[in-house]
Amino acid sequence: MDFIIYVSDYIMPFIFFYIIGLGLLMKTPIYEEFIKGAKDGFKVVLDILPTLIGLMVGVGILRASGALDLLSKLLKPITDIFHFPSELLPVVLVKMFSSSAATGLLLDIFKEYGPDSYLGRLISIILSSTETIFYTMAVYFMAAGVKKSRYTLAGALVATLAGTIASVVITNLVF
Amino acid sequence: MLSYLWGLMIIIGIIVGVFNGNIADVGNAAISSSKEAVTLCISMLGIMAMWTGMMQVAKKCGLVASFTKALRPIIRFLFPDIPKGHPVNEYIASNMIANILGLGWAATPMGLMAMKELKGLNANSDIASCDMCTLLIVNISSLQLIPVNIIAYRSQYGSVNPSEILMAGIIATSISTLSGVIFSVTARKLVSRKKR
Numbered sequence: 001m002d003f004i005i006y007v008s009d010y011i012m013p014f015i016f017f018y019i020i021g022l023g024l025l026m027k028t029p030i031y032e033e034f035i036k037g038a039k040d041g042f043k044v045v046l047d048i049l050p051t052l053i054g055l056m057v058g059v060g061i062l063r064a065s066g067a068l069d070l071l072s073k074l075l076k077p078i079t080d081i082f083h084f085p086s087e088l089l090p091v092v093l094v095k096m097f098s099s100s101a102a103t104g105l106l107l108d109i110f111k112e113y114g115p116d117s118y119l120g121r122l123i124s125i126i127l128s129s130t131e132t133i134f135y136t137m138a139v140y141f142m143a144a145g146v147k148k149s150r151y152t153l154a155g156a157l158v159a160t161l162a163g164t165i166a167s168v169v170i171t172n173l174v175f
Numbered sequence: 176m177l178s179y180l181w182g183l184m185i186i187i188g189i190i191v192g193v194f195n196g197n198i199a200d201v202g203n204a205a206i207s208s209s210k211e212a213v214t215l216c217i218s219m220l221g222i223m224a225m226w227t228g229m230m231q232v233a234k235k236c237g238l239v240a241s242f243t244k245a246l247r248p249i250i251r252f253l254f255p256d257i258p259k260g261h262p263v264n265e266y267i268a269s270n271m272i273a274n275i276l277g278l279g280w281a282a283t284p285m286g287l288m289a290m291k292e293l294k295g296l297n298a299n300s301d302i303a304s305c306d307m308c309t310l311l312i313v314n315i316s317s318l319q320l321i322p323v324n325i326i327a328y329r330s331q332y333g334s335v336n337p338s339e340i341l342m343a344g345i346i347a348t349s350i351s352t353l354s355g356v357i358f359s360v361t362a363r364k365l366v367s368r369k370k371r
Contacts, residue, residue: 008341012321019233030232037231041224044280045216053212058184060208064200065192098177101184103328107215110332124329124340128322129347131315139283140311141303144290148302151366152311155358159316163351170343 001174048100055104063108084168087113088123092130092164099132122171129163215331222327230276239276243268253313253356254306256296263292267310274318286314305366309359316355317348 023030062068068090076086087109095102106123113119133156141149192201233239246268250257257263266289273282289310297304303311322344329337 004342004346005336005339008339008343009336011341011345012338015321016229019229019236019238022236022238023232026236028232028235030235033232033235034228036228037234038224038228040231041227042220044227045220045223047280049212049216052216053209054181055184056208056212056215057205058181058188060204060211061188061192061201062184064204065188065190065197066195067188067191070191094180098180101177101180103324106325107211107328107332110328115329115332115334115337120329120332120334121340121343124322124325125344125347128319128325128340128344129317129351131317133315136315137311140286140290140314141307143287144294144307146290146294146301146303146307149311150303150308151358151362152303152308155308155312155355155362156315158358159312159351159355162354163317163347166347166350167343170346174343 004170004174051100052103055101056107058101059104059108063112068108085119085122087119088126091123092126095127095130096133096160098135102127102132118171118175121175122167125167125171126164129167130160133157133160215328218331219324219327222330223323226277226321226323230278233276239272242272242275246271253309253359256304256306257293258296261292261296263289263296266292270310270314271318274314275320277319277321277323279319282314286310305359305363308362312355312359313352316352318352319348320345 020030023033059068071090072086075089079086079089091102091105091109094105106127109123110120115121115124133153137149137152137156141147141152189198189201192198230239243265247264250264250267250271254264254267266285270282270285270289273279273285290307293304293307293310294300297307321341325340325344326337329340
């Protein structure tokens with residue numbers, strides 16, 4: 001399964017080659033446009049900075065106090081049944097409610113175990129294949145003034161579960 | 176919701192810290208974590224700006240518009256109840272493309288416009304239509320192909336090859352989206368059969 005890592009190396013360079021090549025062929029002022037777009041990226045990061053500070057402080061406190069270790073010890077008997085690492089369950093559960101809180105926990109995993117460890121790779125893949133459920137539903141349905149969401153939650157849970165199982169299987173196969 | 180989650184993190188952390196005798200570490204962790212968030216955002220500034228810059232070039236070249244057009248048959252299949260040529264088709268397409276390209280903040284406004292139009296099509300009922308359920312399920316199943324922020328975090332914490340997870344992530348996210356789509360299509364069929 002080495003080719004999956006091999007292909008990964010090509011994805012970003014290929015996207016850049018395609019976009020820039022097309023831009024040159026179409027005689028687009030690519031550099032001016034790049035600069036314009038890059039400024040938007042600044043705004044995005046500045047918007048997440050306060051949230052990230054708040055949540056990293058929260059997770060930092062949880063980690064330093066020993067509460068996270070306690071939690072994963074408590075969860076271990078349950079997660080062992082499903083062959084899922086108990087350290088990652090809090091991240092997956094929190095991700096359903098808040099993306100930024102899950103980011104705080106993700107960074108804690110990177111710090112504790114390293115991004116290239118089994119846990120680090122697995123959580124990277126899980127978080128790239130799922131979206132926050134309750135937050136997204138609240139925002140979308142509230143904006144439309146819809147009260148009964150019918151089978152949305154069931155479908156969202158099915159998709160999230162499928163993504164998580166797929167991530168575990170792929171991580172075990174590839175890395 | 177985040178207020179409770181965040182509040183609980185801090186309160187539980189401090190209580191457990193007192194019982195474990197780690198309270199000095201807790202105070203230090205609060206200070207070092209806040210500094211760390213800023214360092215992280217500085218390296219994220221670079222990666223994120225590079226990505227949004229590239230995407231702006233893609234938009235200018237008409238690449239995004241042609242992807243949106245390519246999405247039309249898929250939207251017809253997923254949302255059979257929407258009349259042809261209705262503006263909501265455009266909103267849904269833009270929402271999906273922005274999600275696929277990792278421009279989540281650009282996706283939400285388009286998704287909200289789509290929801291409002293869908294409500295109009297649903298006689299302003301406060302019960303979700305099948306189209307609304309599908310839109311939400313597909314959105315939550317995560318369409319994003321390149322998780323730019325995760326790559327940024329991986330590189331900040333010393334990954335040797337931050338993008339090595341890309342293909343595995345694409346496979347996993349395709350499986351979650353496919354499951355969401357299968358669920359939505361099946362649920363729609365079951366619901367409409369019950370009506371008849």
